[in-house]
Amino acid sequence: MITFVLMVNRQGQTRLSRYYQPVKMSRRAALEADVVRECLSRHKDQCSFVEYKDLKVVFRQYAALYIAVGVTDDENELAIYELVQNFVEVLDKYFSRVSELDIMFNVDRVHIILDEMIQNGRVVESNKSNILAPLLALDKMADG
Amino acid sequence: MECVRMIASPRYSEKRVGYLGAMMLLDEKQDASLLITNSIKNDLSHSSQFVQSLALCTLACIGSAEMCKDLAPEIDKLLRASNSYIKKKAALCAIHIVKKVPDLEEVFSLTARSLLSEKHHGVLHGAVVLITVLCECNPETLERFRKTVPDLVRIMKGLVTSGYSPEHDVAGISDPFLQVRILRLLRILGRNNETASDTMNDLLAQVATNTDSTKTVGNAVLYETVLTVLDIKSESGLRILAVNILGRFLLNNDRNIRYIAMTSLQKIVNSDNIAVQRHRGTIVDCLKDPDASVKRRALDLSLALVSASNIRSMMKELLVFLCSCPPDLRAEAASGIFHAAEKYAPSQRWHIDTILHVLTTAGGDVRDETVPNLILLITNASDLHCYTVHKLYRALITDISQQPLVQVASWCIGEYGDLLLREECQEMEPTEVTADTVLDALETVLQSHMSTPTTRGFALTATMKLSTRINENVDRIRSIVSIYGSCIDVELQQRAVEYNALFKKYDHMRAAVLERMPVIERNSPIHTNGDSMGDVIKEVEVDKLKLKADLLPQQPANQVCDLLDLLGDSEKSVYGGTTSIQPINAAKLAGGDLLDLLGGFEPTPLTPAPAMTLYEKNGVTLTLSCEKQSECSLAVTLRGSNSSNLDVSSFSLQAAVPKSIDLHMKAPSGDTLPARGTSQVTQLVLLNNPNKVNLKMRIRISYSSQGSSIQETVQVDSFPGFS
Numbered sequence: 102m103i104t105f106v107l108m109v110n111r112q113g114q115t116r117l118s119r120y121y122q123p124v125k126m127s128r129r130a131a132l133e134a135d136v137v138r139e140c141l142s143r144h145k146d147q148c149s150f151v152e153y154k155d156l157k158v159v160f161r162q163y164a165a166l167y168i169a170v171g172v173t174d175d176e177n178e179l180a181i182y183e184l185v186q187n188f189v190e191v192l193d194k195y196f197s198r199v200s201e202l203d204i205m206f207n208v209d210r211v212h213i214i215l216d217e218m219i220q221n222g223r224v225v226e227s228n229k230s231n232i233l234a235p236l237l238a239l240d241k242m243a244d245g
Numbered sequence: 246m247e248c249v250r251m252i253a254s255p256r257y258s259e260k261r262v263g264y265l266g267a268m269m270l271l272d273e274k275q276d277a278s279l280l281i282t283n284s285i286k287n288d289l290s291h292s293s294q295f296v297q298s299l300a301l302c303t304l305a306c307i308g309s310a311e312m313c314k315d316l317a318p319e320i321d322k323l324l325r326a327s328n329s330y331i332k333k334k335a336a337l338c339a340i341h342i343v344k345k346v347p348d349l350e351e352v353f354s355l356t357a358r359s360l361l362s363e364k365h366h367g368v369l370h371g372a373v374v375l376i377t378v379l380c381e382c383n384p385e386t387l388e389r390f391r392k393t394v395p396d397l398v399r400i401m402k403g404l405v406t407s408g409y410s411p412e413h414d415v416a417g418i419s420d421p422f423l424q425v426r427i428l429r430l431l432r433i434l435g436r437n438n439e440t441a442s443d444t445m446n447d448l449l450a451q452v453a454t455n456t457d458s459t460k461t462v463g464n465a466v467l468y469e470t471v472l473t474v475l476d477i478k479s480e481s482g483l484r485i486l487a488v489n490i491l492g493r494f495l496l497n498n499d500r501n502i503r504y505i506a507m508t509s510l511q512k513i514v515n516s517d518n519i520a521v522q523r524h525r526g527t528i529v530d531c532l533k534d535p536d537a538s539v540k541r542r543a544l545d546l547s548l549a550l551v552s553a554s555n556i557r558s559m560m561k562e563l564l565v566f567l568c569s570c571p572p573d574l575r576a577e578a579a580s581g582i583f584h585a586a587e588k589y590a591p592s593q594r595w596h597i598d599t600i601l602h603v604l605t606t607a608g609g610d611v612r613d614e615t616v617p618n619l620i621l622l623i624t625n626a627s628d629l630h631c632y633t634v635h636k637l638y639r640a641l642i643t644d645i646s647q648q649p650l651v652q653v654a655s656w657c658i659g660e661y662g663d664l665l666l667r668e669e670c671q672e673m674e675p676t677e678v679t680a681d682t683v684l685d686a687l688e689t690v691l692q693s694h695m696s697t698p699t700t701r702g703f704a705l706t707a708t709m710k711l712s713t714r715i716n717e718n719v720d721r722i723r724s725i726v727s728i729y730g731s732c733i734d735v736e737l738q739q740r741a742v743e744y745n746a747l748f749k750k751y752d753h754m755r756a757a758v759l760e761r762m763p764v765i766e767r768n769s770p771i772h773t774n775g776d777s778m779g780d781v782i783k784e785v786e787v788d789k790l791k792l793k794a795d796l797l798p799q800q801p802a803n804q805v806c807d808l809l810d811l812l813g814d815s816e817k818s819v820y821g822g823t824t825s826i827q828p829i830n831a832a833k834l835a836g837g838d839l840l841d842l843l844g845g846f847e848p849t850p851l852t853p854a855p856a857m858t859l860y861e862k863n864g865v866t867l868t869l870s871c872e873k874q875s876e877c878s879l880a881v882t883l884r885g886s887n888s889s890n891l892d893v894s895s896f897s898l899q900a901a902v903p904k905s906i907d908l909h910m911k912a913p914s915g916d917t918l919p920a921r922g923t924s925q926v927t928q929l930v931l932l933n934n935p936n937k938v939n940l941k942m943r944i945r946i947s948y949s950s951q952g953s954s955i956q957e958t959v960q961v962d963s964f965p966g967f968s
Contacts, residue, residue: 147536148500177472178505179465180425209262220337223374226367227422235298235330239261 102222103181104156104171106215108204109137111165116204117211121222136160140167150178161185166201184227188218191229195236210236282312289319301334313342324356329365336360336371340378347382354379354386361396366420369400373426380433391434394441398448401427405452421462428452428469435477442478449474453486461501464494468505475513488513488520495527500536507531507542514549525550529559532566540566541574548581556589560599568606575610579603583615593626597633604650605640616649620656624762634661642686646695652703655690658683659707660761663714680715684708688725698734705729705737709744713759723748859959863950864889865918867898871964877937879964881930883944887918894918896948898928903941907933918948940964 105124108117115133124132139151140160151158153171159181160169168185172178191214192199196207204211217232218225226232289301301323320342323335339353357379360372380387404419404427418424431448435441452470457463467490474487494506507528514521528550531543544566551559560582567578582603590596600619604611623633637654645651658665666680690696690704705726712722726748729741747755860867864887871881887893896916902908913928934940942964947956 144535148504148538150501150504150538152538152541177425177429177465177469179461179468179501180422182501183421183462183465213261220334221341223337223340224422224426225333225337225371227370227420228366231330231367 102173102176103219104173104222105132105169106171106219107133107136107167107169109133109140109167109169110201111141111167113137113141116166116201117208117215119212119215119219121219136169136171137167140169149182159185161189163189164201166204184218184224187227187229188215191218191232194229195233213239282315285312286316286319289316289323298331298334301331301338313345317342317346321353321356324353324360329363329368332360332363333365333367333371336368336375340375343375343378343382354389358390358393361393361400366423370423370426373397373423373430377426377430377433380430387434391438391441394431394434394444397427397431397434398444401431401448401452405455418456418460418462418466421466424452424466425469428466428473432473432476435473437478439478445473445477446480446483449479450483450486453483453490458493461499464502468494468509472509472512475509484517485520488517492524495524495531500534500539503531503534504539504542507539507546511542511546511549514546518550518552521546522550522552522555525555525559529562532562533569537571537574540570544570544574544578544581548585551585551589553589553591556585556591557595560586564599564602564606567603572610575607576612579607579611583611583618593622594629594632597622597626597629598636601636601640601650604647604653605644611649616652619649619653623653623657630661631664633657634665638665638683638686641690642682645690645693648695648697648700651690651696651700655687655700655703655707658687659703659710662707662711666715680711680718683711683715684718684721684725687711691725691729698736701734701737702740705740705744709740709747710759712748713756857961857964859883859944859961860946860957862957863955865893865896865946865948865950867944867946867959869961869964874931877935878931878933879940881932881942881964883928883930885918885926885928885946887920889950890920891951892917892920893948893950895954896926896946899945899947900930901943901945902932903938905934905936905938906940907935909933 102121104120104122106117106119106121107115109115113134115137118129118133120129136153136158139153139158140162143149143151143160145162149160151160156171156173157176157178158169158171159178160167161182162168168189170181170185172181189199192204192211195210195214196203213236214232217235218227301320320335320338323331324339326332326335336357339357343353353375357372357375360368360375363369363372376390376393380390401424404424431441431445435445449470453467453474456466456470458467471487471490474483479487491506491509494502495510497503497506510521510524510528525547528543528546531539532547534540534543547559547563563578563582563585567575567582570578583600586596586599590599597619600615600622604615604619623630626633634657637650637657640650641654641658662683665683687704687708691701691708696704708722708725712719723745726741726744729737730745732738732741747758751758857869858866859869866886866888868884868886869881870884871879874880883898885896885898894917896913896918898910898913900908900910909931911929911931913926915924915926918924918926930942932940932942942961943958944961945956945958947954949955
């Protein structure tokens with residue numbers, strides 16, 4: 102089961118965070134800082150799986166942004182790795198060549214996309230068009 | 246509060262933001278979440294599917310147990326609804342409900358089964374996950390779902406063999422996420438079940454061979470397949486295939502794949518050891534990988550692969566690794582090396598060498614019990630004492646920062662100092678070692694600020710022991726010892742004062758007190774006392790030293806331990822040749838102390854319980870009778886009588902029982918056995934046997950008769966009247 106999803110940039114600023122297990126607000130900052138430190142110390146061709154306390158963190162770097170996903174022991178790490186790639190592709194499709202600024206200014210939409218893909222710590226949908234369908238319908242409603 | 250207001254608003258966008266905020270900021274413990282319960286309820290039956298989905302999402306995220314109970318029937322209805330968008334969300338919401346309120350799973354298991362026949366992948370996905378969770382929660386449901394195995398196999402086959410489908414395709418593999426999920430469910434269903442495993446065999450073989458492994462996605466599916474094969478009762482051909490796939494992963498350049506290959510090999514290293522041994526070379530190479538995660542996995546796996554045949558080569562690699570490994574892995578590596586060395590050491594010398602090597606490289610990170618363990622090992626290898634002490638001395642003069650090493654080295658120098666000075670060790674190059682240099686070394690340790698108090702204690706004791714081993718420079722030793730008589734550290738001061746006293750008042754006993762220690766038994770109760778103070782006290786021989794005030798408390802305890810150890814793991818006494826028959830008064834003192842602890846005299850009536858004669862000699866008879874007091878406790882009465890013509894005086898009894906049994910001896914009725922059996926001496930012994938081990942007792946009888954003191958020991962193996 103997925104415990105959290107984080108998007109952090111190189112300077113350590115969290116762009117997006119989603120927790121699927123209740124974590125106290127005070128502890129969140131510490132957790133994020135720890136995870137970021139691990140990610141930043143990794144080289145490109147080093148292993149993308151890190152063990153942090155009793156979780157595994159799978160992370161991927163896209164330009165200046167790191168996406169880190171915390172999972173419990175029973176998950177297939179490579180599948181989560183692919184999930185991150187899928188997520189980024191969906192974002193790409195929606196925002197047409199997504200960048201960090203897009204995420205910063207449209208956090209709510211990114212959350213919606215994330216919710217469509219992962220619910221309650223488990224993958225719900227992996228099909229790009231299915232994920233984007235409600236969002237596109239929403240946009241049409243807002244425009245019209 | 247804003248969230249609650251926004252959720253209640255009819256406009257969709259506000260609702261959306263409101264729910265989002267609720268999911269992110271609230272959890273079920275907060276009161277505000279109760280306020281939105283009503284909104285969720287209404288929204289669940291809203292006409293728009295998007296609103297419904299929002300409500301479902303939030304419920305899944307922060308729903309409390311009461312909310313879930315209320316809304317479960319609603320969710321069930323939605324699960325049956327025709328809209329697949331809703332269905333998949335409802336499935337995941339159901340998972341949350343099942344986790345919160347396990348009783349409701351009955352409701353969902355029926356619907357879950359029917360969901361499997363859906364075409365929509367999202368719904369299938371949700372259904373598979375729901376079934377997985379249901380099976381994990383409850384083993385009975387697992388049984389029921391075993392029937393779905395053929396369905397799952399069919400779906401999987403469809404996925405694998407189907408042609409290109411643009412919707413679900415990820416790099417050439419159709420819907421890998423669903424594939425992985427189904428494989429995991431198959432794993433859970435097939436565990437420990439022959440029939441299910443048989444059905445899956447073909448499918449797994451097909452997946453394993455057909456999946457394209459050049460891309461990560463393909464590897465993900467293969468990984469899951471391998472895990473499944475290894476977990477269920479698959480046929481041997483399939484298992485070999487799985488291990489081969491793992492081997493291929495190991496050789497892959499991508500570190501991620503190597504990492505997961507090692508993780509899965511770790512799981513099977515115990516069962517399929519030979520298969521994994523084949524890849525030992527690659528795994529050992531991974532130890533040198535610059536990546537920390539890979540290193541950690543490689544270390545775990547290497548330690549698991551160590552066996553009697555490859556111990557020497559593996560140890561070389563592990564020692565090289567220890568020199569270069571990151572600090573957080575050092576402690577783990579060091580303890581792993583120690584375990585492996587202990588289990589498979591080809592010779593004692595190799596063992597000692599290895600441990601010394603570890604101590605010199607990573608001494609600061611080893612655990613505390615390594616020092617006593619190493620000392621035990623060294624005393625056991627008596628022919629290597631000379632070699633060991635030379636080596637340790639050399640290590641000591643080069644570097645005194647590693648505390649465990651310094652402690653062991655100073656202990657050895659203290660014990661075997663004469664070997665160090667007198668004999669030349671053939672195996673090592675001769676160096677100039679004089680008494681002065683040795684004392685210099687110990688003094689440096691004592692004065693260095695890098696030494697901990699324990700180390701200083703070791704060094705001081707070692708210096709003291711050298712006073713008997715070497716003949717010159719005794720004055721130097723005396724001065725060193727007296728300096729520490731006014732040291733701030735209490736422990737050091739106490740030792741220094743005691744040693745000073747040894748010099749001044751008991752000089753004649755010094756040699757005996759500081760004699761070489763006998764071989765330590767591994768499981769002796771004193772051995773487990775890690776503090777070296779225990780070692781020093783153990784050396785003090787009870788019969789030689791007069792009862793000096795500050796040493797007294799340890800003595801009777803020492804003796805009682807000794808007595809209790811009689812029936813411990815080893816048959817022979819710990820103190821080997823150096824124990825002589827203990828004088829009666831010391832024995833009485835020990836017995837007296839023990840008895841004083843337990844309060845007064847209890848007159849025991851003569852019970853008609855069956856009596857057993859234990860000992861009969863010189864007219865003195867000892868009988869035993871016992872009475873069961875409760876399920877695991879027994880009251881034993883020992884009676885001594887004298888049928889000879891002369892009185893027997895100083896009659897005393899001591900008893901010892903196996904370790905897990907508690908023993909309480911009450912005060913005896915007297916210590917004189919008058920002649921011709923006019924009266925008896927009775928003593929009550931209470932035994933408590935909570936672990937129900939075999940009850941045995943050893944009794945030592947001591948008395949003086951006809952002017953001579955006699956001591957006898959009898960062993961009782963079976964107690965009358967006690968099953």
